[in-house]
Amino acid sequence: MPRGRYSLHDPHDHTPLAEEHFHCAPGPSGWRYVSQLTAPDGAHRGSVDLALDDLGRPIRLELHAGGWQVRGAALDGVTWVRTDPAGLEATEGNVPAHAFTGTSPAFLVATARLLRLTPSSSATRVRLVALTDPVLAPRTVDQSWALIDRDAHATDNGPLLVDEYQVTALDTGERHSVHIAGDVVLSAPGIELEDLQTPPSTFP
Numbered sequence: 001m002p003r004g005r006y007s008l009h010d011p012h013d014h015t016p017l018a019e020e021h022f023h024c025a026p027g028p029s030g031w032r033y034v035s036q037l038t039a040p041d042g043a044h045r046g047s048v049d050l051a052l053d054d055l056g057r058p059i060r061l062e063l064h065a066g067g068w069q070v071r072g073a074a075l076d077g078v079t080w081v082r083t084d085p086a087g088l089e090a091t092e093g094n095v096p097a098h099a100f101t102g103t104s105p106a107f108l109v110a111t112a113r114l115l116r117l118t119p120s121s122s123a124t125r126v127r128l129v130a131l132t133d134p135v136l137a138p139r140t141v142d143q144s145w146a147l148i149d150r151d152a153h154a155t156d157n158g159p160l161l162v163d164e165y166q167v168t169a170l171d172t173g174e175r176h177s178v179h180i181a182g183d184v185v186l187s188a189p190g191i192e193l194e195d196l197q198t199p200p201s202t203f204p
Helices: 105-115
Strands: 003-009 016-027 030-038 044-053 058-065 068-074 078-083 090-095 099-101 124-132 137-155 158-169 175-181 184-188 191-196
Touching: 016 044, 016 105, 030 105, 044 105, 058 099, 078 099, 078 124, 090 124, 090 137, 099 105, 105 124, 105 137, 105 175, 105 184
Parallel strands: 099 124
Antiparallel strands: 003 016, 003 191, 016 030, 030 044, 044 058, 058 068, 068 078, 078 090, 124 137, 137 158, 158 175, 175 184, 184 191
């Protein structure tokens, strides 16, 4: 069960945004990721609880940020309920999309798990519902993912496979790289792995 800490920053000006303390693990029915976020001043900023089935689809998502809450799952596309900080209003949403995304590294692992690309695969288009900080506002985005490299790195626990993905935002054409080993993001725009107490899990 990997445990560790990511630092999150603005990918443009590198302003520190939060630290995300996480643990995650594959299970008999899929994969689960749980984390707590703290702001640079140490204040609690939110939490992530994401569970995938064995095909990589989100079977349960619960996000908290700025007093807002989103609960969602893959149902007729993706379906969610967003609740305001006062708890007085709950807004339902549904989009014919594949999964969710957001600032947490969990969503990058989840998308990679959903697509199951190989180095010989062509770029694959995926539609996601982005839940953006600080109020978890939903926005539909289209991306293209391609697995452009897979390297084995020697470690004390045997070879560690690191996948490099090229992710393209189809509305702007902006491209960036994401490096993932098992169920841990090693690097991505706005994300740095600062501490990892146990090795990444390998998916069957």
